[in-house]
Amino acid sequence: MSEWWTYRAEDFLLFSPRVYWRLFELHNAALWPLHLLTLAAGVIIILLIAWRPGTGARWLALILAIVWIFVGWSFLWQRYATINWAAAYIAPAFFVEGVLLIIAFLRDGLAFDRRGPAGWIGYLILGLSLAGAPLLAPLQGRGWASSEVFGIAPDPTVIATLGVLLLARGRLLPVLLPIPVLWCLLSGITLSTMGEPQAWAPYAALGLAAAAWIWTTIRQHGLLPTG
């Protein structure tokens, strides 16, 4: 692309906010009442982490793998790509994340014994993505029809995964993190370019996650008093 420095984020926005939110309306209408099942899966994830961090961890990775692949196929590939050709290139990344989570499931590669501030922030992000994300649409006057729900829409699915990864330890973490982080950045940029106030949601999730990881890293290197 020549003279790339003259381009702004607006130049890459191919659709209007109305068309974007209509995607969620149509998607929700087509999939209802699957939302109840995906939300139940989200609650099961929280319960597994809280009460069965050892034996339940691998099943949690499998649940996340299924919703990543489903959202990548059903929303990004089938719907979003009809108005944004770039989504056709992003959908495979959701599939890749799903495969990585399946590997985490098969290898039992995540442990959920993290406590302290990082853990609590993880629970906070997870809770907000499940219970708070669906409220954003009606709170901004778009009604319930275009609500974004975990396991159905990408943002709450990805943000919930960030929360889960904050609560986890394991050698697979470095490969599981990049795609959710990049999606949050991309979604935040898209929403802010559309002038949508809820751009703060993916940005806030990223900010909270970064703060938690920095805190944990400093603690692990003994740079803070352990008191």
Place this chain on the structure above:
Amino acid sequence: MRTTRRTFVQAALAATAATVLLPISLRAQAGPPARRPIPSTREEIPIVGLGTWITFNVGDDPVLRDECAGVMAAFFEAGGRMIDSSPMYGSSQPVIGYGLQKLGHPAVLFAAEKVWTSSAAGGPAQIEQSRRFWAVPKFDLVQVHNLLAWKPHLQMLFQMKAAGALRYVGITTSEGRRHDLLEQIMRSEPIDFVQFSYNVVDREAEARLLPLASERGIAVIVNRPFRQGALTQRLQGKPLPEWAAELGASSWAQLMLKFILAHPAVTVAIPATSRVDHVRENLSAAAGPLPDPAMRQRISAHVKAL
């Protein structure tokens, strides 16, 4: 059977468009839009067309697709001809195809498309895919989008034109990018059309591109006449100057469009809209009087000062 269905659809869309609330003054002054000749053939074309960037990218949404078809119906009903799109515009091409099919493929359509790929070899296949989306026998105009791989694509388009597979060849840029290269191409290549951004505040094209287009006999398509809606949004709620009535302009959009259309080198301006009342308003601007050079300066100065 086909004629009956087409007639029915046209009548239904016309009736829908007629129910849209328009200012009485707009309806009163609406007549056929003015026309200008394409220099290379002297074929005359209405000076307001229909852009589809963002506005027609509605995916598979049946409600929004019907709205776009309604905009197209109002556009043709008001005397418009040129619809412009690109493979870059998401689902705009199949949405245009949907609208054309619904309207019975109006014979007045002037189909303007673009080739947009860095692959020289991929150009013909992309144009063929675009043609299938529109479901037209051939395009009237195909332009090299944003000067991408312009050398091989222009040669390919000239060959297609010679073979009768299209009628006109053009090249585009937007937002003032690469005007030097565009100027060089306008001087050296036998293109029929050039497309670039020009509006009441972005007037760089007046210095070299517009005079050169006149000199070389190249038709000019103006994109982003309202800076993608930013200008009309900025002026929303601000009172229109009294002297706008002298031009028959009843809105900021009409006043700014008249500024563009009054430049003698401009052939067509292609505002994009998803609203029936706006498309009628745009075509109506081409039906009334246009400002003289002094009035054009006044319009530009006034808008810049706000």
